[in-house]
Amino acid sequence: xxxxxxxxxxxxxxxxxxxxxxxxxxxxRKRPTSEKLVDxxxxxxxxxxxxxxxxxLFSIFAVVYYESTESISxxxxxxxxxxxxxxxxxxxxxxxxxxxxxxxxxxxxxIAIPLxxxxxxxxxxxxxxxxxxxxIGIMVELLAAIPSVVLGLWxxxxxxxxxxxxxxxxxxxxxxxxxxxxxxxxAGMMPAILILVVMILPIITSISKDSxxxxxxxxxxxxxxxxxxxxxxxxxxxIPAAISGITGGVLLALGRAMGETMxxxxxxxxxxxxxxxxxAPSYTISSMLxxxxxxxxxxxxxxxxxxxxxLMILTLLVNVFAQWIVKKLSLKYQ
Amino acid sequence: xxxxxxxxLTYNPSLARNIGNRTLTIISALFAFxxxxxxxxxxxxxxxxxxxxxxxxxxxxxxxPPGDDLLSAGGIxxxxxxxxxxxxxxxxxxxxxxxxxxxxxxxxxxSGKFAKFIRFGSNVLAGVPSIISGVFIYAIIVSTKILxxxxxxxxxxxxxxxxxxxxxxxxxxxxxxKLVPDDMRRAALGVGASKFTMITNIxxxxxFSSICTGVLLALARAAGExAPLIFTALFSRYYITSFDDLFYxxxxxxxxxxxxxxxxxxxxxxxxxAASFILVVVLLSLNILSRWIGSxxxxxxxxx
Amino acid sequence: MIKKNIKSTxxxxxxxxxxxxxxxxxxxxxxxxxxxxxxxxxxxPSGCGKSTVIRAxxxxxxxxxxCKLSGSVIFEGIDIYAEDIDPVEVRRKIGMVFxxxxxxxxxxxxxxxxxxxxxxxxxxxxxLVEESLTKAAVWDECKDKLNESGxxxxxGQQQRLCIARTIAIEPDVILMDEPCSALDPLSTLKIExxxxxxxxxxxxxxxxxxxxxxxxxxxxxxxxxTEKKDKDLxxxxxFLVEFDKTKKMFTSPNQKSTQDYISGKxx
Ligand SMILES: Nc1ncnc2c1ncn2[C@@H]1O[C@H](COP(=O)(O)OP(=O)(O)OP(=O)(O)O)[C@@H](O)[C@H]1O
Ligand SMILES: [Mg+2]
Numbered sequence: 032x033x034x035x036x037x038x039x040x041x042x043x044x045x046x047x048x049x050x051x052x053x054x055x056x057x058x059x060r061k062r063p064t065s066e067k068l069v070d071x072x073x074x075x076x077x078x079x080x081x082x083x084x085x086x087x088l089f090s091i092f093a094v095v096y097y098e099s100t101e102s103i104s105x106x107x108x109x110x111x112x113x114x115x116x117x118x119x120x121x122x123x124x125x126x127x128x129x130x131x132x133x134x135x136x137x138x139x140x141x142i143a144i145p146l147x148x149x150x151x152x153x154x155x156x157x158x159x160x161x162x163x164x165x166x167i168g169i170m171v172e173l174l175a176a177i178p179s180v181v182l183g184l185w186x187x188x189x190x191x192x193x194x195x196x197x198x199x200x201x202x203x204x205x206x207x208x209x210x211x212x213x214x215x216x217x218a219g220m221m222p223a224i225l226i227l228v229v230m231i232l233p234i235i236t237s238i239s240k241d242s243x244x245x246x247x248x249x250x251x252x253x254x255x256x257x258x259x260x261x262x263x264x265x266x267x268x269x270i271p272a273a274i275s276g277i278t279g280g281v282l283l284a285l286g287r288a289m290g291e292t293m294x295x296x297x298x299x300x301x302x303x304x305x306x307x308x309x310x311a312p313s314y315t316i317s318s319m320l321x322x323x324x325x326x327x328x329x330x331x332x333x334x335x336x337x338x339x340x341x342l343m344i345l346t347l348l349v350n351v352f353a354q355w356i357v358k359k360l361s362l363k364y365q
Numbered sequence: 366x367x368x369x370x371x372x373x374l375t376y377n378p379s380l381a382r383n384i385g386n387r388t389l390t391i392i393s394a395l396f397a398f399x400x401x402x403x404x405x406x407x408x409x410x411x412x413x414x415x416x417x418x419x420x421x422x423x424x425x426x427x428x429x430p431p432g433d434d435l436l437s438a439g440g441i442x443x444x445x446x447x448x449x450x451x452x453x454x455x456x457x458x459x460x461x462x463x464x465x466x467x468x469x470x471x472x473x474x475x476s477g478k479f480a481k482f483i484r485f486g487s488n489v490l491a492g493v494p495s496i497i498s499g500v501f502i503y504a505i506i507v508s509t510k511i512l513x514x515x516x517x518x519x520x521x522x523x524x525x526x527x528x529x530x531x532x533x534x535x536x537x538x539x540x541x542x543k544l545v546p547d548d549m550r551r552a553a554l555g556v557g558a559s560k561f562t563m564i565t566n567i568x569x570x571x572x573f574s575s576i577c578t579g580v581l582l583a584l585a586r587a588a589g590e591x592a593p594l595i596f597t598a599l600f601s602r603y604y605i606t607s608f609d610d611l612f613y614x615x616x617x618x619x620x621x622x623x624x625x626x627x628x629x630x631x632x633x634x635x636x637x638x639a640a641s642f643i644l645v646v647v648l649l650s651l652n653i654l655s656r657w658i659g660s661x662x663x664x665x666x667x668x669x
Numbered sequence: 670m671i672k673k674n675i676k677s678t679x680x681x682x683x684x685x686x687x688x689x690x691x692x693x694x695x696x697x698x699x700x701x702x703x704x705x706x707x708x709x710x711x712x713x714p715s716g717c718g719k720s721t722v723i724r725a726x727x728x729x730x731x732x733x734x735x736c737k738l739s740g741s742v743i744f745e746g747i748d749i750y751a752e753d754i755d756p757v758e759v760r761r762k763i764g765m766v767f768x769x770x771x772x773x774x775x776x777x778x779x780x781x782x783x784x785x786x787x788x789x790x791x792x793x794x795x796x797l798v799e800e801s802l803t804k805a806a807v808w809d810e811c812k813d814k815l816n817e818s819g820x821x822x823x824x825g826q827q828q829r830l831c832i833a834r835t836i837a838i839e840p841d842v843i844l845m846d847e848p849c850s851a852l853d854p855l856s857t858l859k860i861e862x863x864x865x866x867x868x869x870x871x872x873x874x875x876x877x878x879x880x881x882x883x884x885x886x887x888x889x890x891x892x893x894x895t896e897k898k899d900k901d902l903x904x905x906x907x908f909l910v911e912f913d914k915t916k917k918m919f920t921s922p923n924q925k926s927t928q929d930y931i932s933g934k935x936x
Contacts, residue, residue: 066559066561067559069559069561070559070560070561073560073561073564074469074473074560076465077465077466077468077469077472077473078469078473079465080461080462080463080465080466080469081465081466081469081470081479081480081483081535082483083462083466083531084466084483084486084487084490084531084532084535085482085483085486087490087528087531088486088489088490088493090501090505091493091497091498091501094501094504094505095497095500095501095504098504145396146396146399146400147400149392149393149396149397150393150396150397150400152393153393153394153396153397154397156393158390158393158394159394167397167400167401169656170401170404170405171400171401171404173404173649173652173653174403174404174407176585176589176648176649176651176652177404177407177408177589177645177648177649178588178589178590178591178619178644178645178648179589179590179591179592180589180591180619180622180623180626180641181407181411181589181622181641181644181645182407183622183623183626184622184626184637184638184641185406185407185410185411187626187627188626188634189406189410229403229407232400232403236400260382260383260385260386261386261390262385262386262389262390263382283492286492287492289494290492290493290494290495290496290497291494292494292495292496292591292592293591293592293619293623296623297623297626297627317494317496317592320496320500321496321592321595324500324503324596325595325596325599335500336500336504339496339497339500342494342497343493343494343497346492346493346494347489347492347493349492350488350489350492351489354485354488
């Protein structure tokens with residue numbers, strides 16, 4: 032605080048000195064119009080810049096909607112439930128891609144939530160020395176810095192060949208369940224799910240860690256003080272107090288998983304043949320866009336735009352819901 | 366006695382509570398281990414495998430067209446410059462707009478309706494999938510040939526990256542400025558500084574390091590993006606030689622990795638690994654740099 | 670629940686206890702026997718290590734990273750810092766009330782019931798809640814809003830809720846770290862009455878900055894003070910100056926510094 036005061040003082044002196052240096056004594060006492068103009072102009076510029084967010088966001092929606100009108104009027108909501116995607120007969124439906132998007136993102140979430148929250152708990156509890164925990168925390172966050180395309184490369188050449196035998200075992204044991212009913216032969220939904228786990232893990236971990244750290248220490252003391260054990264305290268006191276942040280992080284991760292493109296495109300196999308099985312090649316909306324948009328023309332473009340619109344609406348809903356729930360739940364404990 | 370209490374205080378390892386606690390602690394440790402595993406694996410593969418293909422030729426040559434009769438696949442030089450150029454274009458657009466927007470949010474409209482809407486909007490924009498930004502730029506710039514008749518271009522690529530950087534920069538500027546204590550503003554206004562002087566001389570410098578952190582993070586994210594580039598900048602095997610080349614297809618490390626990873630030829634795959642090496646080393650350094658700046662700033666989160 | 674009042678055996682005894690945070694010593698060489706079913710108060714100037722010592726008695730210091738203890742704390746004949754001791758078990762026998770009221774963000778009822786359940790309570794929960802709230806002198810204020818959040822109470826009521834929560838788990842010893850520091854005089858009086866009541870069943874240790882309070886509620890008083898570290902001028906080390914019956918401490922203490930502190934000459 033003391034430093035701050037000093038800072039302020041020196042800043043003021045600086046300001047005064049600037050005034051003195053430039054002019055004979057206080058000729059700026061009456062503000063010149065130029066200064067007022069700068070002030071007003073600057074304000075208008077920054078308002079315009081802030082508005083850019085709204086402009087860009089609105090134009091993205093408008094453009095994507097406009098480009099997809101042809102498909103929307105042709106197929107309506109039927110588009111969502113039709114799995115045909117046939118440029119030859121000019122018949123399009125996004126069911127396979129929507130199914131792929133939902134399955135990959137939800138499955139990856141189901142794996143990443145326990146891993147991420149578990150890790151966050153581990154690095155906020157004093158189980159091991161603090162510096163090791165900090166290192167773990169930073170490492171998980173650095174994972175977010177690895178570009179998606181590099182993770183895709185790694186998934187294609189290293190991860191997928193490595194896990195294939197294990198997936199084959201699952202296929203042999205549980206092949207009668209529709210979700211595991213095709214033989215894993217390489218690219219497919221399962222490797223895509225795993226690489227998505229890698230991509231959303233840092234989001235869940237770091238947001239959960241921040242929320243857990245913000246739980247007041249007096250709550251932890253209260254629980255320990257009446258003889259609660261470590262994990263009773265965590266489950267009954269700490270997590271409930273941090274739940275708004277954790278849920279927000281999970282939803283952000285879901286939005287990210289649904290929109291994630293490159294790594295998924297490289298490993299999901301890009302096939303429009305619908306299959307329930309997570310071992311089969313498939314599509315997500317974003318991988319379909321990445322794969323086909325460049326070479327598409329005619330009504331295929333419009334159908335791809337329609338799919339893009341669906342993806343945008345899905346991620347928008349998830350993100351808005353995330354913001355809402357963080358507000359809603361965090362009010363509860365004030 | 367309503368409590369069945371143990372007679373002694375001794376730790377009883379077979380007590381259900383203690384078994385449960387030990388188990389959960391071990392599970393959480395295991396989860397933490399699993400969570401750091403991907404980073405270790407990915408980094409070591411990229412550094413070892415990618416690093417082994419790095420030499421002067423890979424760094425400066427232009428990539429050869431794919432084919433299996435080649436001794437060498439060339440290099441990744443144009444991709445490195447392309448990524449750099451598009452990152453610069455994206456920064457030129459998004460940094461002023463983002464910082465300006467952030468200034469508006471904190472300094473001019475702390476909690477007005479419009480500011481709330483903009484904050485909400487930048488959260489939403491941050492959540493828009495990156496491929497959508499590519500599709501959007503394709504629709505308004507590439508397919509309309511609005512940029513002097515050129516279609517796929519480095520400029521279009523840069524613009525589409527700037528859309529990804531914008532929300533991050535706005536948000537971090539907003540938050541960084543909020544951390545500057547109001548005392549400093551009052552002090553400046555109190556000696557008769559105009560609001561413009563106050564912002565440019567007092568609050569922005571005070572928040573400078575936090576803003577830098579945000580800008581670097583946004584830049585690191587954008588430089589690694591592929592999806593917004595595949596239908597905007599496309600790809601090119603050649604170095605740019607003149608200003609005009611900005612209006613033509615431009616290669617980038619990320620698109621090179623994507624294209625060459627899927628080639629059936631070993632030589633191209635090797636270039637993809639080499640490009641990954643460069644990209645990962647640069648991005649991790651940017652990230653660590655931004656963390657370092659963030660923890661050394663005057664009003665960084667970690668200090669207040 | 671009947672406990673015999675055996676004067677001669679101490680409930681808790683501190684045997685050459687020194688506590689360090691990281692590299693700095695906070696308190697050193699504390700010897701002190703705390704009698705069963707008596708109220709013992711810890712007094713002394715700020716920073717002399719009262720909280721540090723009282724937290725050591727139920728191993729709350731385990732939560733603070735880098736906090737180390739040497740010497741031994743004996744509770745009913747057992748060294749609670751021995752290798753094979755379960756700190757959770759210790760805290761079930763030695764409950765604690767903190768300086769700042771810290772109810773859980775749950776209903777008033779749940780605040781009591783949670784601790785009881787954690788400790789494996791088998792009786793009638795409604796009855797327990799009523800009993801403990803009554804003992805903590807807060808039942809009248811709470812009885813109509815048991816399902817409301819613990820935070821809907823005033824600070825003083827919250828503190829008494831926290832006391833009720835601790836009473837409900839029926840520990841042998843209750844530690845209170847400045848339980849009245851955030852309270853108005855009336856609530857303070859109520860809590861003092863509560864302490865008087867509780868003495869029948871519990872051993873109580875209370876940290877207080879209020880001399881009158883120490884005089885009013887406690888049977889024994891321990892006076893802590895600080896001294897400068899040898900070389901390092903900034904750091905201070907806390908130590909126990911004197912420990913005796915409250916009456917003696919307040920009328921004819923052995924040490925001059927005790928006399929000075931109690932009469933308000935420093936601190
Ligand atoms: N969590 C901690 N980490 C490091 N040092 C601590 C911690 N808690 C207390 N200390 C140090 O230990 C010494 C004793 O502190 P303690 O809180 O026990 O004093 P106290 O007698 O309770 O003071 P007060 O009357 O103000 O509550 C102080 O010098 C303090 O700086
Ligand atoms: Mg204290």
